[in-house]
Amino acid sequence: MLKLEARPEPSKFWSIASPLLALAITVVLGTLLFVALGKDPVRGLQVFFWEPLASASRIGELAVKATPLLLIALGLAVCFRSNVWNIGAEGQFVIGAVFAGGVALLAGKDTSRWIVLAILLAGLAGGMAWAAIVALLRDRFNANEILVSLMLVYVATSVLNYLVFGPWKDPGGYNFPQTKTFEAATQIPRLMAGSRVSIGLLIALAAAAALWVFLFRTRAGFAQQVGGLAPAAARYAGFSSRRALWVALLVSGGAAGLAGALEVAGPIGQLTPYVPAGYGFAAIIVAFVGRLHPVGMIFSAILMSMFYIGGELAQSRLGLPRSLTGVFQGLLLFTLLACDTLMAYRLRWVRAERVAPTAGAR
Secondary structure, three states: EEEEEEEEOOOHHHHHHHHHHHHHHHHHHHHHHEEEOOOOHOOOOOOOOOHHHHHHHHHHHHHHHHHHHHHHHHHHHHHHHHOOOOOHHHHHHHHHHHHHHHHOOOOOOOOOOOHHHHHHHHHHHHHHHHHHHHHHHHHHHHOOOHHHHHHHHHHHHHHHHHHHHHOOOOOOOOOOOOOOOOOOHOOOOOOOOOOEEOOHHHHHHHHHHHHHHHHHHHHHHHHHHHEEEEEEEEHHHOHHHHHHHHHHHHHHHHHHHHHHHHHHHHHHOOOOOOOOHHHHHHHHHHHOOOOOOOOOOOOOOOHHHHHHHHHHHHHHOOOOOOEEEEEEEEHHHHHHHHOOHHHHHHEEEEEOOOOOOOOOOO
């Protein structure tokens, strides 16, 4: 029989191999899912894992999807490494988009391109302000940040809906719940003509490099992680656990808000009820699959964006529901959590011992 045996220390090998094994198991389960749905599994896997990479234009779309996922995941990594469980990045993303959209709506025909900077700063401030509510309630009243941040997602969505159905609704938009299309001056600069990839990709990559330096090469990054994981030890060493809480949530909220600004002033170009795309929740998976490491999260953001594009292609080409994207995301997270058991435990084959019959037994 197989038995789990505790390791004397966590396995470094399985800390790297576990996400790869989880991905392999996800592919196998995905194959079985396609068979159960009556679809060709080879064609299904091709749609999810090959076609998003089949051309330069699709790789560009992959980068467009990966940019907000990576930015939000980087902020969440600061929280999770600090033992602060911000589950409401989706709400911070939405409020960042609302703040950025409000600035973009002020632009006119003669507005300077420098308004892009104001839009990005507004998104950053909006996300930080929304996360600050969570930090304040946790700091002053010891409220559970998981519940507070999650509930604020629905409040943020209600704020967005109120604006696009009400005061910010485009009067010339044929009664559709959306703002007017933003002026050309507000458009996030693109990296190349004919592609939707914007400078947001460079911002996300620069943020990944900055986070690596902060976490692993600075005293402040070390204090940040100790302050969250071991408050008593942090106080003994002169670090502030309260400061770690505020920094974690403000950085996380700011990153999510910036992602929201890049999204509405980039690919979307206006505010609509469909701004909440689930990036804030998917980024949690990106963070953990990437092992809360900036380099790992770059690759996991690419993988997650493949799921998004693969789900869209599966809907149009295979007639499958778009919700299949969420199924693959859930499978990946579930298998990752299962495979992470191998970090702390090893599987051993133990031969079952026969129990000798007692005297008088029949």
